[in-house]
Amino acid sequence: MKHYGKFYIDGAWVDPSTPSHIELVDPANEEVFAMVAMGGPEDVEKAVGAARRAFRTFSMTSTAYRMAMLDRVIAAYVARADDLANIIAQEMGAPRSASVQVSGPIDHLKVARDVLSGYSFASRIGDSIVRREPIGVCGLISPWNWPIQTPITKIAYALAAGCTMVFKPSEASPLSGLILAEIMDAAEVPKGVFNVVVGDGPSVGEAISRHPDVDMVSFTGSTRAGIMVGRSAADTVKRVSLELGGKSxxxxxxxxxxxxxxxxxxxxxxxxxxxxxxxxxxxxxxxxxxxxxxxxxxxxxxxxxxxxxxxxxxxxxxxxxxxxxxxxxxxxxxxxxxxxxxxxxxxxxxxxxxxxxxxxxxxxxxxxxxxxxxxxxxxxxxxxxxxxxxxxxxxxxxxxxxxxxxxxxxxxxxxxxxxxxxxxxxxxxxxNGAPASNAAPMGGYRQSGNGRSMGVFGLEEYLEIKAVFGFREQASTLPVLAR
The missing domain is CATH 3.40.309.10 (Aldehyde Dehydrogenase; Chain A, domain 2)
Incomplete structure (x- = not known):
């Protein structure tokens, strides 16, 4: 049996604040195959602090810098694709024949890079400047059923926007999330930009949602859990992006x-x-x-x-x-x-x-x-x-x-x-069964959520809008805002 006893915080693998773990059961044979450390609010505090410090410099990086970083992430991901296929088969039962579980995220990373390459973070309306700036520290909470693709659709666009993050994978499929941390480390994503804390919703998820230094929460999961995230986030009036249940x-x-x-x-x-x-x-x-x-x-x-x-x-x-x-x-x-x-x-x-x-x-x-x-x-x-x-x-x-x-x-x-x-x-x-485009927005109406991921819409989930007045000369050099 393997033991995964550390979290990835501030560019290093660290012990949890309080010793605690869960057993992972292989759903195909009902045998315990691993133990994974479980975090709590103190671990979230450390991760958020690291992300807040990293945001000061990472938010100021150039588009070219972040494009090169995404290229490194893609390369590091491809190198671990077989490991990811093996681990999701064992931790949540997705067949290796369902290759989109592992290959799909590669395309999402490439689309995010391409969107970033052509995106204008500043434009003008008359003599007024409209800037789109990274929103800040993001709490990313993902489900167990798509344990790689869903977090990648969050991580890729948060990185492209210049945000830092604390990622909580589902405690039902956490090992793929820990491999994603290894991928980010191999890609030399700056320390503190990407942090991982494993835990359940009532402890780690709620601590992320409530934390005053988390500027946005992106959550994918059940409608019931999404409502709880929204309630926890309400006191700090942070942005909450939800993709929830469906009955299509x-x-x-x-x-x-x-x-x-x-x-x-x-x-x-x-x-x-x-x-x-x-x-x-x-x-x-x-x-x-x-x-x-x-x-x-x-x-x-x-x-x-x-x-x-x-x-x-x-x-x-x-x-x-x-x-x-x-x-x-x-x-x-x-x-x-x-x-x-x-x-x-x-x-x-x-x-x-x-x-x-x-x-x-x-x-x-x-x-x-x-x-x-x-x-x-x-x-x-x-x-x-x-x-x-x-x-x-x-x-x-x-x-x-x-x-x-x-x-x-x-x-x-x-x-x-x-x-x-x-x-x-x-x-x-x-x-007629037409396949979806990874550049098109994904999200729901009503109790299926209130945010959008993927493509330019996914990028803009992680951006704030600032209007700037009085700089006529600077505004004249910018493209007119498409309306």
Whole structure:
């Protein structure tokens, strides 16, 4: 068993203030494989102090300096890609075949570098100067389901902006966060700019959110936890950027390729064992087409190869831990109890699996909008198929509930599909399974969050806006602010 007993603070590996640790359990075999130190408010205090000192100089660095630094981070990351793939397979069960978990962050780093290269931090409105300046010390809190990509979408843009940071990885998948610290150290990111403290939300997360010297908190996770972050941050009136839960709907219009929509929905919904906030976990099908769509869904769900995430042939690994496994089992049972019709999957582990937090790919039909599985975020490989009689009803069902993170539309007409996409109340909409762009903003409506990450929108999350008057000569040399 390995022991990870230090945090990365002020460019060095340091002992926690108080001896405390958690055991990490491999979700594929339920065996303890590591112990990790857990921090508290005193460790956050040290990390914030280091970040505050580093901000004085790092915030004044040039664009060229930060671009070169991001190039070094990319190179250091690529050198550790295989280590990252191994560790996320062991700590949270993501299959090595799900290469985007590790390769995706490389593209995010490159996009951040490219955005930085062309970004104007000063512009003018008439004779007035508008400056965009780094916001300060940032608290970055990330979830366990995308333990590398999510923090990279925060870290890359905070670095590009000239901010310093304290990063708290999820205590359910902390080892990838510690490797990210090793990557930043290898890339010679200046000491104090990037700091890591492992801990849980009530101790480390709340200490970061409440700290008066933290100027911004960027949080990705559940809506419940996001509300707690917002409350903790309120007393110091810091900026809070939240990406929270989702219950995304896929509206399949009657003229769509029904088989293509069904197979894509299963693949997208069950990727990462359904542990993705953008998963299209509600599929809306016209009432006349339900019988036709079921065979495609069942066939696609049956094609997953479930097993050890380190096996290159595995396409679905286990859920992250026992608590998540039991939570998903309760949701599946609730679907049965509330009258939805199970067409594949169900409660319990897949056949032949006595250990590990593996869950059967599960599809329900005859799901009503008010059922638990249609309203709450399951975060497992569970699809709810709902029916509609008219397009207006489909859009009303899709827009029901507190969430608005993602949405999907399938149609043979791009004009018709675009009209429906514009009526969906969500932050990202995909047509006919089109892949998302890492340069486009990501975020949600309503209780799915209030911030945006990625691309120029992601960079501007870490910038303050300053208006400067009386410098007509200096203003004349700047580009006119695009409005």
């Amino acid at each position: 709907a896929n509206v399949v219009l009657p003229d769509a390729d029904l088989e293509g929509a069904a197979r894509w929905n299963i693949q997208r919904c069950f990727f990462n064992a359904g542990q993705s906030c953008h998963a299209p976990s509600r599929m809306l099908v016209h009432e006349s087409q339900v019988k036709d769509v079921i065979p495609y869904l069942v066939d696609a769900a049956g094609k997953f190869r479930i097993g050890d995430p380190r096996d290159p042939e595995t396409t679905m690994g286990p859920l992250v831990n026992r608590a998540q496994f039991e939570r998903v089992q309760r949701f599946i049972q609730s679907g049965i109890d509330e009258g939805a019709r199970l067409v594949c999957g169900g409660v319990g582990r897949p056949d032949g699996m006595a250990t590990g937090f593996f869950t059967k790919p599960t599809v329900f039909v005859d799901v009503k909008p008010g059922m638990t599985i249609a309203t709450e975020e399951v975060f497992g490989p569970v699809l709810s198929v709902l029916t509609y009689s008219s397009e207006d009803e489909a859009i009303d069902i899709a827009n029901q509930g507190p969430y608005g993170l993602g949405g999907y539309v399938f149609s043979s007409s791009s004009e018709h599909g675009f009209d429906v996409a514009c009526r969906l109340r969500a932050g990202r909409i995909s047509f």
